[in-house]
Amino acid sequence: MLGWLGPKGTFTGFHFDYADGLLAQVCGQKFVRLVSPEQSACMYPSTKFDYGAKLSQIDSRRYDPQKFPRFAEVRMQTCYLTPGQMLYIPRGWWHEVESLSASISVNTFSIGLKGTLLDRIPEKIKSILHSYDLYGSDCTCHMTKDGKRTTNSALAAS
Numbered sequence: 001m002l003g004w005l006g007p008k009g010t011f012t013g014f015h016f017d018y019a020d021g022l023l024a025q026v027c028g029q030k031f032v033r034l035v036s037p038e039q040s041a042c043m044y045p046s047t048k049f050d051y052g053a054k055l056s057q058i059d060s061r062r063y064d065p066q067k068f069p070r071f072a073e074v075r076m077q078t079c080y081l082t083p084g085q086m087l088y089i090p091r092g093w094w095h096e097v098e099s100l101s102a103s104i105s106v107n108t109f110s111i112g113l114k115g116t117l118l119d120r121i122p123e124k125i126k127s128i129l130h131s132y133d134l135y136g137s138d139c140t141c142h143m144t145k146d147g148k149r150t151t152n153s154a155l156a157a158s
Contacts, residue, residue: 001108010099014043014056018119019109021089025081028103032087033060034077035094042070043094049136051127052109060096081105091115 004010008028016037023032035043046055058071065072080100081087089095091111111120129135142151 001106004103004105004107006099006103008099008101008103010103011061012097014058014060014094014096015050015053016092016094017053017089017109018091018123019052019111019115020091021107021109022086023081023089023097023105023107024086025083026104026106027083029100030081030103030105031098031100032079032081033096034079034089035074037092037094039074040094042074044068044071047138049126049130049139049141051130051141052123055140056094091119 014033014035023030044057046057048055058068063071079087126135130139130141144150
């Protein structure tokens with residue numbers, strides 16, 4: 001289980017998780033955009049490594065229709081989460097989340113046999129290779145400082 005605390009405006013860009021997720025709102029409000037996996041070609045998947053998830057190059061707040069023309073074809077579903085509400089996010093569904101106020105949320109993930117074999121085991125192998133700088137040099141967990149790869153201190157503190 002993970003906990004998320006943040007001020008108004010906290011934003012998590014489009015991505016999908018390799019596990020089914022349940023997001024529960026404890027305090028504050030969030031706005032969630034969801035896109036079906038059938039529309040993945042319009043989501044411009046990123047090559048950036050992020051363990052357990054696939055990121056999109058799309059930032060809906062700064063959408064560039066010249067660079068990402070297929071995104072205009074996306075049929076999005078949206079919802080607001082308020083305290084006491086939960087949202088089930090199926091494995092493979094693209095989603096982005098924005099806090100509309102100071103917010104506390106928790107989520108948990110579940111992965112079945114298919115997900116374990118097709119996603120979890122390959123992701124774990126990638127993660128091990130990544131820890132030795134043998135896979136995914138462009139990632140969310142490291143940054144380059146003075147020509148050396150270091151842990152992203154903002155993520156290390158979380």
